[in-house]
Amino acid sequence: MTSDTKQTESRALRELVSRAQVVLWDFDGPVCRLFAGHSAERVAHGLLDWLGEQGLHGLLSEAEREPLDPHALLRAVDRRRPRSDLVTELEERLTQEELKAAASAMPTPYADPLIRTWTAVGARLAVTSNNSPAVVRAYLQGRGLLPCFAPHLYGRTAELRHLKPHPHCLQRALNAMGAAPASALMIGDTPTDLRAAERAGVPFLGYAGTPRKGRILAEAGAPMIVHSLDTLLTALRPA
Template identity: 65%
Template sequence: MVRRPLGNHHHGPDTLLVTSDATKQTVPVAEATESLRELIKRARFVLFDFDGPICRLFAGHSAERVAVEQVRWLEERGLHGLLTEEERAEPDPHAVLRAVDRRRPGSDLVVELEERLTQQELTAVASAWPTQYADPLIRTWYAVGAHLAVTTNNSPAVASRYLATRGLTTCFAPHIYGRTQDLHLLKPHPYCVQRALGALGATPEASLMIGDTPSDFGAATAAGIAFLGYARNERTAKVLREAGAEVVVSSLEPLLGVLRERGESD
């Protein structure tokens, strides 16, 4: 069973939303909430990135350790020179996987490394932490009639397993789109976003993607849909703003509030 966070983490009233205006400053909550209301009002099709907006997949199973193990596995096979020093120090296992794919595209090496990463992700599900407010947000959005999908660079089997542990499968199934062995199709390529939109019968103007990385923003932009950034710390918020995200939330609580307002007014 996936562990639940202990207690709530309070976010001050000025940290709920920030925008990428000219000064990159936090805007008043009332103004920011109105921007959020507009995004949510238009969104009949909502695409969630998985690791970040829905959960912290590697909360109890370090992503950095997985990346180190990937590098060690390559070195044990005499492939030390396949990665640069910078790539060997990369704490993101997806970055290591991409680097190998650039050098050996479509090779058995890439297939095996991707399968090893999938197994590590599946192991991580048992200690993943739900993102605060994600579960009720998903259930509420589904209850008010939105069509939901997961669009992730993680394995779709991993997202499916996690959602099952939270009782959220019916909110998304069968619309869970993730990493394939064609690694050049990982976000920021819009492949998984376009697959979701096509399967949902979604129109771009009625769609919204929620993500926590510039690659999520890039995929949403390439697919022509609105984007809402989720950043659990200021470093992530800064990176998203610099990438061009116009609305970034540091908590999912205000989204839930807007949806509940809408439900009460219907």
């Protein structure tokens, strides 16, 4: 990458950041590694085992079982049995696993100072997540970051069809904060975050903590990607 290209990208990032009056954060990834000490794959296996104990081993196809993503499993079961007691129980089991994970979650490098700095310069922050809002609240409370976000924590609801890539949680945040989509910025680390932002009309910034995440976001069409939140801290500082 040439020096001119780096300068152009730096200017574009500064412009994106400076325009953001409201910042909508995905939680697991940009704010913390929720399953750092509590494997998401193990949680997914546990949910699948529980379905098997209910005599529902064949409820999901092999393709639906394959990703070992707890949220993907929850969505798949909801498609089969929408608004059922089965879905309610499965969602509660996932919430309990997420709460356990929150106790050992690792903050994303530079996330805490970035959150505090962005708040200090006048931006309003919200969480827009597929995780349980109770989990988000517990983690932020433990880090002393809750005042930077509260009361704007928008997570999973009983309407699982509203999980991202549906823009529902972003729209809830914008409506509650009285913010126009163009005045906001979504920070996310998955294509589902990108699609939700696109559908809500909110500018998107991809966070890729690993080269693989970066490739996935680039292939999904993310217009701008940072590989460290330190880059955003730099962009917030006066030029």
